[in-house]
Amino acid sequence: MKLHLKSSPGARLMINLRPHQEVAKKAIITAIDAKENIIVQGPTGVGKTEIATAVIKSLIEQGKSAAFCVPYLSLVNQTVERFKRYGIDDLQILQGANSSGPTDALVSVCSIPTLASRDIFPAVDAAFIDEAHIQNCHTYNWMQSAPHTTFVGLSATPWALGLVNPKKFRRVIKPISLRQLIEQDYLVRPRVFGSSKPDLSGIKVSRLTKDYDIASLGRLMSKPEISGKVVSNWIDRGQGRKTIAFCVDVEHARYLKAEFEAQGIPCGYIDANVPPSERDAIRRALENGDIKIIISIAALIAGFDCPPVSCIIFARPTQSKILFVQALGRGLRASPDTGKVDCLVFDHTGTTSRLGFLEDIEEDADADELCCVIGRDGDDRKKKGDKTKHCEACDAENHADAFKCYHCGWQFPSPVLETDAELSELAPTAPIHIGISDAQIYAQLEYVRSERGYAPGWIAHSYREVTGKWPSPKVKALALDITEPPGTIVTAFLEQKRRDYREKMRSQNNSVSADAY
Numbered sequence: 483m484k485l486h487l488k489s490s491p492g493a494r495l496m497i498n499l500r501p502h503q504e505v506a507k508k509a510i511i512t513a514i515d516a517k518e519n520i521i522v523q524g525p526t527g528v529g530k531t532e533i534a535t536a537v538i539k540s541l542i543e544q545g546k547s548a549a550f551c552v553p554y555l556s557l558v559n560q561t562v563e564r565f566k567r568y569g570i571d572d573l574q575i576l577q578g579a580n581s582s583g584p585t586d587a588l589v590s591v592c593s594i595p596t597l598a599s600r601d602i603f604p605a606v607d608a609a610f611i612d613e614a615h616i617q618n619c620h621t622y623n624w625m626q627s628a629p630h631t632t633f634v635g636l637s638a639t640p641w642a643l644g645l646v647n648p649k650k651f652r653r654v655i656k657p658i659s660l661r662q663l664i665e666q667d668y669l670v671r672p673r674v675f676g677s678s679k680p681d682l683s684g685i686k687v688s689r690l691t692k693d694y695d696i697a698s699l700g701r702l703m704s705k706p707e708i709s710g711k712v713v714s715n716w717i718d719r720g721q722g723r724k725t726i727a728f729c730v731d732v733e734h735a736r737y738l739k740a741e742f743e744a745q746g747i748p749c750g751y752i753d754a755n756v757p758p759s760e761r762d763a764i765r766r767a768l769e770n771g772d773i774k775i776i777i778s779i780a781a782l783i784a785g786f787d788c789p790p791v792s793c794i795i796f797a798r799p800t801q802s803k804i805l806f807v808q809a810l811g812r813g814l815r816a817s818p819d820t821g822k823v824d825c826l827v828f829d830h831t832g833t834t835s836r837l838g839f840l841e842d843i844e845e846d847a848d849a850d851e852l853c854c855v856i857g858r859d860g861d862d863r864k865k866k867g868d869k870t871k872h873c874e875a876c877d878a879e880n881h882a883d884a885f886k887c888y889h890c891g892w893q894f895p896s897p898v899l900e901t902d903a904e905l906s907e908l909a910p911t912a913p914i915h916i917g918i919s920d921a922q923i924y925a926q927l928e929y930v931r932s933e934r935g936y937a938p939g940w941i942a943h944s945y946r947e948v949t950g951k952w953p954s955p956k957v958k959a960l961a962l963d964i965t966e967p968p969g970t971i972v973t974a975f976l977e978q979k980r981r982d983y984r985e986k987m988r989s990q991n992n993s994v995s996a997d998a999y
Contacts, residue, residue: 495567495568495569497532497535497539497568499529499532499533499536500529500668502657502658502662503528503529503532503533503536503657505657505658506522506524506655507533507536507537509655509657510522510537510634510655511540513632513634513655514537514541514608514634517629517630517632518632518652518653519625519632519633519634519635519650519651519652520635520651520652520653520654520655521635521637521640521645521646521651521654521655522634522636522637522654522656522657523638523639523640523654523655523656524637524638524656524658525638525658525659525669525807525814525844526638526669526808526811526812526814526815527668527811527814527815528638528657528658528663528668530636531561531564531612532568534550534610534634535564535565535568535570537608537634538550538565538570538589538608538610539568539569539570541588541607542570542588542589545588546607546608547588547590547605547606547607547608548588548589548590548606548607548608549590549591549604549606549608549609549610550565550589550590550591550592550610550612551592551593551594551597551609551610551611551612551621552592552593552594552612552785553593553594553595553612553613553616553618553784554593554595554784555577555593555596555758556758556785557593557784557785558577558592558593559577559758560785561591561612562575562591565589565591572584572587572589573589573590573591574587574589574590575590575591575592576590576591576592576593576596576600576604577591577592577593578593578595578596578599581596590604590606594611594618594620594621597620597624598619601620603623603624603627603628605628605631606631607630607631607632608631608632608633608634609624609628609631609632609633609634610635611635611636613636613637613784613785614635614636614640614645614651615637615639615641615645615804617642617644617645622650625649625650626649633650633651635651638807638808638811639804639807639808640654641804642804659841659844659845660840660844661841661844661845664814664841667816669814669815669816670792670813670814670815670816670817670822670823670824670825671824672810672813672814672824672825672826672827672839672840673824673825673826673827673878674827674829674834674839674870674878674879675719675828675829675876675877675878675879676829676830676834676835676877676878676879679830679831679832679835680702680703680708680799681702682694682702682799682832684698685698685699685702686698687801691802692802693800693801693805694799694800694801696730696731697731699799700733700734703729703730703734703797703798703830703831704733704737704738708797708830709737709741709797711830712727712738712741712795712797712828713738713742713745713747715828716742716747716775716793716828717745717747719828720826720828721793721826722774723791723792723793723826724769724788724790724791724792724793725774725775725791725792725795726775726778726782726788726793726794726795726813727776727778727797728779728780728782728783728794728795728797728798728809729777729779729797729798730779730797730798730799732753734779734797735777735778735779736751736777738777738797739751739777742775742777747774748772748773748774748775749773749774749775749776749777750764750767750768750773750775750776750777751764751776751777752764752776752777752778753778753779754779754780756781761786764776765786765788768788768790768791769790775795779798780805782809782812783805783808783809783812784808788815789815789816789817789822790817790822791812791813791815792817792820792822792824792826793813793825793826793827793828794809794810794812794813794825794826794827794828795828795830796810796827796828796829796830796831796833797830797831798831799832799833800831801836803837803843806840806843807840807843807844810825810840811840813825813826813827814840823988824988834869834870835869835870835872836869837869838869839869842869842881869882870882871884871894873887873890873892873894874892875887875890875892876890876892878890880894881974881977884974884978919960920949920953920957921961921964922961922966922969923945923949923971923972924941924945924953924957924958924961925961925964925965925966926966926968926969927940927941927944927945927948927972928941928961929965929966929967929968930968930972930976941953944975947975948971948972
């Protein structure tokens with residue numbers, strides 16, 4: 483292939499990579515040099531396209547070729563615009579009838595459906611597979627027939643069964659976690675409210691998708707008593723925020739759209755059949771405030787970027803961690819220009835309770851994938867029961883180990899433990915500690931105090947918050963012989979303190995009116 487260098491009008495942007503993006507770039511270049519297929523895991527907002535662009539520019543400088551492949555036609559133009567913005571002008575575009583550009587260009591932007599329909603395997607040095615968790619036969623056959631091409635998968639959720647194996651992607655590179663992106667303010671914090679949980683006991687699970695049957699699910703979620711709560715809850719709590727609502731199917735989406743519009747709330751609708759130009763117009767209408775909500779099914783789960791969105795209505799029950807994380811990720815992008823500080827998530831499905839919070843889902847799924855790669859069963863590590871704790875005062879969902887609601891401060895009542903003796907209710911101020919002694923708690927707090935340089939008095943006050951009592955001389959004496967990092971109980975306490983502190987600082991420094999959204 484020949485190298486074409488063309489100039490295009492307009493200002494060019496320099497790629498200034500963040501530290502975690504630099505880590506990812508170096509890992510990808512190392513993998514390409516070693517001919518090792520890898521996946522780069524990056525949550526929404528990590529900058530996967532920017533990382534790939536930086537690597538591709540480096541390949542061009544070496545005279546090497548690359549293909550960037552996307553699963554949907556609508557993502558091709560978005561990728562081409564991004565590449566040209568960073569100075570990659572000479573492109574071959576393979577997008578159905580809209581294919582264009584020189585066939586000997588070093589860089590190709592490809593729609594995977596177009597490659598499959600034409601049975602094309604681009605002969606390139608590196609192939610980037612966007613949304614790699616969406617597996618298809620054509621990509622797999624390409625990987626088996628092109629030993630000289632290095633494949634780099636990009637995905638926020640690389641947890642699809644069989645995705646990571648010696649014949650596909652050998653390992654996952656994760657430069658930064660969702661939790662870290664939130665802590666570093668690259669993403670905003672989701673605030674989840676579970677105002678209703680439909681009865682899913684009668685809904686069948688598909689053997690093919692391992693998820694709920696769509697037809698019966700759509701009928702359930704379209705019942706007036708459920709859809710009415712979706713609308714009334716958004717009116718009461720949505721603060722007029724720019725919102726995306728995820729529905730079960732076309733009928734459910736249109737029904738919910740009509741319910742909102744009957745209340746005078748203007749909505750847009752996007753599904754897989756809406757052309758890119760119309761999608762862009764609907765997105766701009768949301769950004770400009772001409773509409774308040776975009777109703778969708780699955781078309782917006784990947785590749786739809788609208789940073790001002792600060793509210794997600796999740797009205798599509800699922801057992802899929804991939805679908806849930808991808809959908810809620812649409813509302814997490816930071817938007818400093820609009821004053822966005824968080825994202826409200828109205829979960830009308832009980833999915834958060836079943837699967838957990840996004841940060842926890844990511845960490846659990848990563849661990850399960852590791853178990854799968856090294857030949858162990860990850861299911862035995864999964865805990866049964868609800869993954870969250872529901873606040874009866876404000877409907878917010880909290881971590882299962884929370885002592886009080888992070889949103890309104892409501893104190894959770896202590897649970898009742900069943901033993902061989904009679905049932906007894908624990909004191910409201912004393913959390914439960916199973917299989918851990920008071921001395922261990924004190925020792926773990928001392929470990930934290932020493933690591934972080936806290937004052938000696940911090941231990942006693944923290945111990946009292948955790949156990950509901952001051953440390954006795956006996957506990958202090960026993961703790962002298964124990965040196966161990968914080969376990970589940972102490973970690974949960976520290977997480978709660980961190981959330982309380984962040985919430986306090988946000989309330990002091992970010993007084994934002996509802997109109998800003």
